[in-house]
Each structure stands twice: as structure tokens, then as C-alpha cells.
Amino acid sequence: MIRRADPDTRIEVEEALPPRDARPDAAEIDRILRHVSILVVDDEPGMRNFLVRTLGPRCKRIDEAADAEAASKLLDDRHFDLVILDNVMPGQSGLDWLAEQRRIGLFAEAILITGYADLETAIHALRVGAADFLLKPFRSNQILNAAARCMDQRYLRHENFLLKHELRADNLAARGRLIGKSPGISAVRQTLERLARLPTSVLFTGESGTGKEIAARTLHAMSDRADKPFVPVNCAAIPPERIAADLFGGVGADAGEGLLVHAGGGTLFLDEIGELPHSVQATLLRVIEDGRIRPTGAERELPLNLRFMFASNADLPELVAAGRFRRDLYHRINVLTVNMPPLRDRIGDLGELAELFMGKYARQLGLAPLPISKAVLLRFARHNWPGNVRELRNLIERSVILGEFPPEFADGDPTEAEPVESLQAVERRHILAILEACGGNRAEAARRLGVSRKTIDRKCAMWNG
16 A cells, blocks of 8 residues: 555565555445444545545545544544554644543544655654554545454454353353243343344343343344444453443553443443442443443543343342342332242253253264153252253253262162152142142232233143133
8 A cells, every 4th residue: 555666665664564455346345334433534534525525435434634633622522443644744643642532532444645655754653553544645545445444453352352251251151042932031132033133122030040141142133233242241250440431441551442342232241240340330321311422531431332230130119129239229220020930930941951962962972861850850859959041051061070969969760659740740839839839829829920911821721720
């Protein structure tokens, strides 16, 4: 891209710049730029007009400024994804202005355009965060290629950042899906279908290990944000002194965009929200209400386009009463609640879940799967499962490794005179027991089981109850 009569200078400058990828075609350029907002900063009206005519029809928005002061005012009013700026301008140079903006919180990509190229300028451009460097005069296809390549690299950095975040979190729910046909899980699935098209925040509650993150991922996959990032954050797993920088980003010592910015357009899932430090709760409340974020140390706010989902296995009202969780934040996130039923209340799903985990770990570990007989399933059904689905998953993995189930779940003596019921029979017995405990009150039984009243009515009709 850099053209210079002196071949030695050209070689030195090009070696100082990042390697260039293959040029994208016109359709790819349009795809990359259609959601991008661009700010053009150049004191030459002809150059600004050329850039606006070239980029304007392909991007979401384009604005222009004749000098650094006008550009700063535009940045105070709105957010831009890409800044294209001239270096030699009256007053403040482009590179000095860019360095200043980086210090106060500019996270946009930048392309430097100039009529003079040398090694010192190129190195300075890289140090202040310019992603590309074009020498005037240049053709329309050159600036289009540079802008598309610049934004594509930005998207790749975001994806890489989020993948590293997933790996650091050792996220076991990443490829999970909502399994089961029991009344409790069927009711959850129906609720998620109703919520899928809404932008409203959702709070998932339930005991630890009931699949709250998997339900959140399922809801994200059903929504119109399915092709955007799903970013899970375990608030209990990040040190309190680091969580603000991880979530909101910052400039200076905490330089970098936080997880909220990287999740742009998608869904942010805050697990164990009750563990969030009190000071961070106040910041999060402002972010949710304003739809904007101010990174630590920054002087400007960034707009956010996010759907928030939250989860807690703690009793949030109790935390509010104890002064450990902000009342205003609780009411802000508790708009729509999905309660995940414990495994002991969805025993009809035990067979499907056990077979799923058995096949998964047998393939992963290269070991033979264990047969899951009716007797084993009966013992599963009689277990209380305090660790819920997570406990079942760990039990199956351990059993595959050892080549046998623990004694309390094994087949035992085949001559043992113990009746073997179907899971459906155990489920029927469990629901009828809850109904009896509620004095026949179907509404109360449905509440305890985490299902709808219609589900109880349908089951009772099926059993002629």
C-alpha cells in the first residue's frame, strides 16, 4: 500500500507495519462494513469528500471533521468503530491527537493517511494504536480494502479474546443443551420460547448444578442474537479486585476493552450474581439502566447493545435483607425469572441424561461405556442428587474411568427380590406424593414441582386421578 520513490525507505516502512492478508472481494467488504460507523479527520475538503463518497454507501454511518478539535467534539457526542485521519493538519497532528484520545478512552480502530512516509512516522503510528497506514494519493479500492481488513482483524481479536475467556473459565456448559421431557424441564423450555424474542433481562434461579447456564445458552440460541457472542462470567471465580477491570475495561494500567464491550450485540450471562462486590453492583446497575459503559479511567462512555442474563443459586432476597446485595439492582434484574427444577424433581429425565453423559465420556476417554440397566436407573431415581445434574455427570465420568458404578448404584445381586419400576412409574409416584402432601391442592403442587398447573392437570387426567 505504501508507495515511495526511494526503495530503501519503502522496504523499511513496510517491514514496520503488520503483514497484510489477502484482499477481500466487494461482497465481503460490504458485509464487513455495513454495521461500521466511521469518522474521517482531514483538513483537505477534497480528501474528505472522496472518503465520504467511497465509504458512505457501504457503512452504517460516516461523519467528517476538518481538524482535531472538531473530531474531539464528534467523539464526545457519539461512538465510532473506525477513525481515518490525516497526520499533517493545522494545530495538532493526527498522531498526537490519536495518542491523546487513546489516553482518555478511544477504543476505535484507526487508519493513518499521509502525504509523507518515513520509518519514524510508521513506528509512531503503530505505537499509538494505528492499525494501518496509507500514503496519499491512494485509490478507492485501497481504502476500502484497508477499512475492511482493519475491521475484520478487530472482529477476530474479539473472537480470540472470548475464546480465551471460555478456556480460562474451563466452561463445561459450553456445548451443553437442555435435555429432558419431564414436566419441570418442559415448562422451562416453554418459558424460554416465550422469552426468546424479547430483549428483557432474565434471572435464572435454582440449586447449584441444575443447568442455569445451559438454559441461558438455549435462550440465547433461540433469540435474534444467536449469531452474536454468548459471554458467560462466573462472578464468584474472578478475584474481587480484578472483576471491575474484566467487566468494564479501562485505559492506562488497565488498558483494554472489557467483556461487556467484547460481547457487543450478543448476550452477557453473569452467573453467581450474588457474589458480585458491592462497589461493582452500583456500576453494573448504571450500565443496565443507561445502556452505556465508562471504562475505568476513561473520560467518554461507550454505547452497549447487550442482552443481560443473570443466575444465582443463593437466595437474593435474603442477601438484600442482609445488606450484601443492592435492593435497586435486585429489582432491576428480577423482571423475568426462570426457576430451574432440581434433578430429584425431574427423575423422568435421568435415563436420557445418563445415556448422554455415558456416550460423551466414553468417546472422550476412549473407554467402553457401561450398560445402564433398569436396576441402575431405579437406584438413580431413589438418590436425592444434592449436586443435581452436575453430580450425575461427575458420577458417570468417574464410573467410566473405574469401569464400574459405585456399589450404591450398581446392579447388585440379580436374585435380589427388589421390584424394578420404570422411571415413569417413579415419576408418577413422586407427583402423587407431592399432591398428597399439599392436600390435593394442584396449584400448590405445581408450584413445588416447578411446573404449570396445566401440566399437573394433564398428568392426573392421564392417570385417571
